[in-house]
Amino acid sequence: MGPLAILLLGGYLRFRNLGEPRTLVFDETYYAKDAWSLLRTGYEHSWPDKADAAVVAGHPSFLDRASFVVHPPVGKWVIAVGEWLFGMNAFGWRFMLALLGTLSILLVARIARRLTRSDLLGVVAGLLLAVDGLHLVMSRTALLDGVLMFWLLAAFGCLLLDRDQTRARLAAIAERQPERLAGSGPRLGWRPWRIAAAVFLGLACATKWNGVWYLAGFAALVVLWDLGARRAAGVRHPCTRLVPDALTTGTVFFGIGLAVYLASWAGWFATDGGWDRRWADTHPAAGLATLVPDALRSLWHYHAAMWHFHTTLRASHPYMSHPWGWLVLARPVSYFYENQNVTGCGGDPCVREILALGTPALWWLAAAALPYLAWRALARRDWRASAVLLAVAAGWLPWFLYSERTIFYFYAAAFTPFLVLAATLTLGTILGPPVPGPRRTWGAITAGLLVLLVVLSFAYFHPLFVGDPLTTSEWNNRMWLRSWI
Structure with a gap:
């Protein structure tokens, strides 16, 4: 009931x-229009600038x-699903992002x-994600990153279910x-949750290409979890299954992922x-090359052009930022700003x-x-910490390879969501074991105050997340860093 x-x-x-x-907000001018084009014809069209007014008017x-x-x-x-349900309007093109953002709160919980096997920490994790500003903004804006986030989180949840069933x-x-x-142990047989995870990872890659880092990272995670499960069960020579398990997992993840990716271009x-x-x-x-169907050759050529664009993009942008500053909120992005005729x-x-x-407060925690x-x-061989760290690293570290590119x-x-899980695991350590005594009492007070600080921080900045009116002085008071302007 808590989640x-x-x-x-x-x-x-x-x-x-x-x-x-x-109105169209930030890059909604691309994706809301692309979605409408897909809905109408199956592929994306270019739109003249004069079309923006008609889009905003819903016609x-x-x-x-x-x-x-x-x-x-x-x-x-x-x-496009939201646009099909509610029309080509702001609510329509944002509906599915809001729905996936809401469902991701339940997934995180x-x-x-x-x-953690803790009801309390499950509720805390859901609450922290519910009151995160970036997650809220991305859940209310028709950009691709909120969709990508949902597929990755769903894949991670499926892998946890697969891990528990395997053990x-x-x-x-x-x-x-x-x-x-004896020997290398038994085969692990039919694993539907691993297949479901591969489907979600394929959908992630078919949303944005950086999903491929998660596909590779989560595949490695499954292999290591299987090795640990065999060792814990008492298999005499668990390492002898390492290569076959890696080949099987790689085939499942990359095979299904590729099939889903190609299907997305239907x-x-x-x-x-x-x-x-x-x-x-x-x-x-x-x-x-004559053995390759012409349609696949054309798609390959198209992808080569896409790759060239992504790897050579150097255009300056006032809100571009280096990955080093992301975790400390060095340079956020203004999606919408209005100071004329605002009441x-x-x-x-x-x-x-x-x-x-x-x-x-949440991001700094x-x-x-x-x-x-x-x-x-490293020191305690905590598999939970390792899994969450890998998920953060797969989404963050690859951008350092392209730090000269225009990135945000x-x-x-x-x-x-994985940063939220990192904060939750740390709060669990602060809370301490569920044993009555001073340690638990002070741990509960400290952890509770940290969660309260996050909630109060969210409430203070909430108008900036949803575009509610502020006086100029109230807006200035919320610009804690000069780089936020």
Whole structure:
């Protein structure tokens, strides 16, 4: 019941006045239009600038030639579901992000419960995600990163279920058929949760390419978990299964992931108007390339162009930032700002802003928690700490390879739930074991005060997350760092 109560709170925060502002916000100008194009024809179109007013009015009629887009289709298809249900308007193109953001709160609560076996910490994790500013902003904006975050979180939850089922199966074998533990141990058989995780990871890669880092990282995590499970069950030579397990897991993850990724381009395959759809018609194949269908050759050429764009993007942007500063909130992104004809703040003048900024108390707590989890992983061999650290690293560290590229803080939305899990595990350590006494009392007081600080921090910055009117002085008081302006 605790996670469901937090779910209702998070849903209220995400759906309240979801259609405001009614205009396209930041990169919604790309993805809301791409989603509508996919819904209408199966592929993305370019839109003339004059189409923006018609989009905001809810009556878009501009579908120009095919557009060169640099992200796969799944995230835009998700946005399109809301537009199909509610029309081409602000509520419609934001609806699915708000829904996935709300559901992710329940996922985090249940994942934390499974990690810690604590009802209290499960509820705390859900609450922390519900009141995170970046998660709230990304749940109320039609960008791809919120969709990516949901698929990655769902995949992680499936892997936890697979881990528990695998260990339970080996424990049953150890009790009833111990002779099967000889040598390298038994095969682990049918594992539906691992397949489900591979599907979700395929959807993540088909939303944004950086999902591939999670696909590789989570595959390695499964192999190591299987090795630990065999060793814990008493298998005499568990390492002899390491290579076969790695090959099987790699085949499942990358095979299913590739199949899901290709399926996501179904609209492009099924039509003739998509970008570079008929490239192969004017570029005949030679040699072994003749064995590849023309449609796949055209898609490969398209992807080469996408890769070139992503790896050579150097355009300056006022809100670009280096990954080093993400965890400490060095440079958030302003999605929307208005200071003309704004009323409702109880003073004069009034301003409205939507600032993609994590709740400061939560993000600074999580930043402090990561070194502690690293120590837990290395010194105590804590599998929970290792898993959460890997999930944060897969979403954060690869961006250092492209730090000269134009990148933004809101890319951290993909690993925000895992930062919440890092903070929750640390709060669990502060809370201490469930044994009555001074240690538990002071731990509960300290952990409770930290959670309260996060909630109060969220409440203070909430107007900046949802674009509520503020007086100029109130807005200035919330600009704690000069780099936030």
